[in-house]
Amino acid sequence: METLAASLLDSVIRLAVVWIGIFAPFYGLMGYVERKFSADLQARIGPSLVGPRGMFQGVADLIKLLAKRPLTTHHLPDTLQWLVGFLVLYSSAALLPLGSYFLLFDTELSLLLPLVFVAIASLSQLWLALSLGRVESWIGGIRMAAQSLVALFPAMLSILCVGVYVGSFQWKAIAEIQGFSFHHWTLFSSPFLFLAGIVFYLSGVAMFHLPPMDAAVGSQEMSGGVYRGIAGRALVFTRIFRFYGLFMWCVFAVGAFGGAWNLPEFSSDGVGSSSQTSLSFLEAILVIVKAFVLMVFLFWQSRVSPRLRVDHVTNFSWRVLVPLSLLSLLGQTLWGMWGNG
Amino acid sequence: MISLSIFRNIYAYMRSLYWGFRSLLESSLVVVPYLFGWGEHRKEVTEQYPDPVSSRTEDDLPVKSRGMLFNDVDACTGCGDCSAVCPANCIRIEVQDQPATGKKWVAVYDIDYGRCILCGLCVEVCEPASLKHTKRYEGAHYQREHLFSQFGRGWVSKEQREKWERMRPMEEVE
Numbered sequence: 001m002e003t004l005a006a007s008l009l010d011s012v013i014r015l016a017v018v019w020i021g022i023f024a025p026f027y028g029l030m031g032y033v034e035r036k037f038s039a040d041l042q043a044r045i046g047p048s049l050v051g052p053r054g055m056f057q058g059v060a061d062l063i064k065l066l067a068k069r070p071l072t073t074h075h076l077p078d079t080l081q082w083l084v085g086f087l088v089l090y091s092s093a094a095l096l097p098l099g100s101y102f103l104l105f106d107t108e109l110s111l112l113l114p115l116v117f118v119a120i121a122s123l124s125q126l127w128l129a130l131s132l133g134r135v136e137s138w139i140g141g142i143r144m145a146a147q148s149l150v151a152l153f154p155a156m157l158s159i160l161c162v163g164v165y166v167g168s169f170q171w172k173a174i175a176e177i178q179g180f181s182f183h184h185w186t187l188f189s190s191p192f193l194f195l196a197g198i199v200f201y202l203s204g205v206a207m208f209h210l211p212p213m214d215a216a217v218g219s220q221e222m223s224g225g226v227y228r229g230i231a232g233r234a235l236v237f238t239r240i241f242r243f244y245g246l247f248m249w250c251v252f253a254v255g256a257f258g259g260a261w262n263l264p265e266f267s268s269d270g271v272g273s274s275s276q277t278s279l280s281f282l283e284a285i286l287v288i289v290k291a292f293v294l295m296v297f298l299f300w301q302s303r304v305s306p307r308l309r310v311d312h313v314t315n316f317s318w319r320v321l322v323p324l325s326l327l328s329l330l331g332q333t334l335w336g337m338w339g340n341g
Numbered sequence: 342m343i344s345l346s347i348f349r350n351i352y353a354y355m356r357s358l359y360w361g362f363r364s365l366l367e368s369s370l371v372v373v374p375y376l377f378g379w380g381e382h383r384k385e386v387t388e389q390y391p392d393p394v395s396s397r398t399e400d401d402l403p404v405k406s407r408g409m410l411f412n413d414v415d416a417c418t419g420c421g422d423c424s425a426v427c428p429a430n431c432i433r434i435e436v437q438d439q440p441a442t443g444k445k446w447v448a449v450y451d452i453d454y455g456r457c458i459l460c461g462l463c464v465e466v467c468e469p470a471s472l473k474h475t476k477r478y479e480g481a482h483y484q485r486e487h488l489f490s491q492f493g494r495g496w497v498s499k500e501q502r503e504k505w506e507r508m509r510p511m512e513e514v515e
Contacts, residue, residue, distance in 0.1 A: 041376055042372075043375050043386050300369060301365070301369065303372065304365070304368040304371065304372055320358065
């Protein structure tokens with residue numbers, strides 16, 4: 001019983017570190033980086049008022065949003081949606097591949113679980129839309145769910161490529177087969193896995209309605225779609241929820257294709273248990289840095305591409321991502337059979 | 342024949358993929374100089390407002406900048422062209438006849454900035470050129486009623502007009 005309590009406490013502490021120590025500051029940082037980076041690309045100044053070089057603009061915006069509307073208008077569908085959303089959120093934090101220490105939960109199907117979360121999240125959005133009782137909300141919800149589910153197929157197929165290569169869907173096995181340097185990454189171990197990595201990343205962009213494929217949750221949908229009437233505090237939760245999707249997907253992409261949490265070889269030789277803890281933090285930092293690069297790349301692309309319409313995104317998924325992922329799965333299977341795997 | 346068309350389709354598909362990728366790459370590279378501010382034309386073009394207020398004064402604004410409207414009511418003939426042409430229907434003009442001078446007395450000339458879109462059509466049609474754009478551009482108010490600009494001379498009663506008529510010859514003598 002004592003060991004159970006101790007392990008439970010340990011899990012709670014680790015989750016708290018992931019949420020408060022890693023995710024929350026990273027969210028603040030990325031909010032600033034996105035705004036300043038987009039401003040630089042578009043010859044604007046960007047946030048400049050609060051703090052040095054506008055660094056605390058996000059904090060000011062957060063306070064303003066929280067003060068805007070009291071949380072008195074609770075309806076059952078809203079509550080249900082947040083509940084399902086947060087359940088997905090908290091449960092997926094347990095299997096984020098942020099390092100060997102912060103990975104609380106690792107099964108034979110770890111790599112496939114994010115897809116289940118996406119399916120649940122899109123289902124919850126569909127429920128919310130259907131319960132709002134307005135035609136425009138129904139159609140908005142169906143659009144969002146359609147885009148998520150269409151992108152689920154190529155993501156699943158590209159994950160199967162990793163499974164074919166590694167022989168397992170377990171994070172530890174996937175991390176072991178990779179290394180710190182580029183040529184040990186799954187992404188660069190075969191041309192088909194490279195293709196699969198790109199497809200995986202792009203399908204995540206479509207799945208979480210991230211820019212430039214965010215027409216389904218754009219401002220016109222804010223006034224007529226699923227998120228109609230969401231303002232003030234509820235908007236804060238919506239933003240955090242959406243950013244978490246991006247964060248989770250980038251971390252998963254790093255884990256599956258980008259060398260996972262592997263540090264350089266010499267660092268893990270002959271260290272004590274106290275150094276092990278600091279090493280696990282180093283692992284998490286490495287994963288975060290890689291995810292940061294992926295996110296900045298996405299911000300860059302979203303500033304130079306026009307926002308795609310929902311039917312364009314679904315077309316793109318069916319006609320480009322699905323064939324390419326099928327090709328990479330077939331190719332990777334043959335590549336492995338001929339002794340390269 | 343069939344096999345040839347399949348290859349042609351695959352070629353066309355790969356070609357469209359290549360073009361999509363290439364156009365994305367090209368557009369991505371266009372913005373890179375802006376990121377680092379290389380070259381004179383790639384610096385920030387926006388200005389700080391409202392805090393700190395931009396260093397530009399009203400005189401630095403472009404010649405044709407369209408600020409708040411001003412009507413010189415002494416020159417205004419009260420023809421009502423501005424009100425007729427206004428697409429936002431924001432100008433209310435009411436006039437009284439002035440038998441003695443033959444001109445019209447502009448009793449009410451209200452511009453509702455809650456509706457005005459500052460398109461400048463009224464200024465273009467104004468024949469005596471009494472209506473002009475100023476360079477004033479800050480027009481925020483706390484009350485809706487304060488959004489009105491009033492240039493009218495006010496209504497004049499018949500007795501008052503008769504009094505003025507009697508005073509006019511005396512002024513001319515002086």
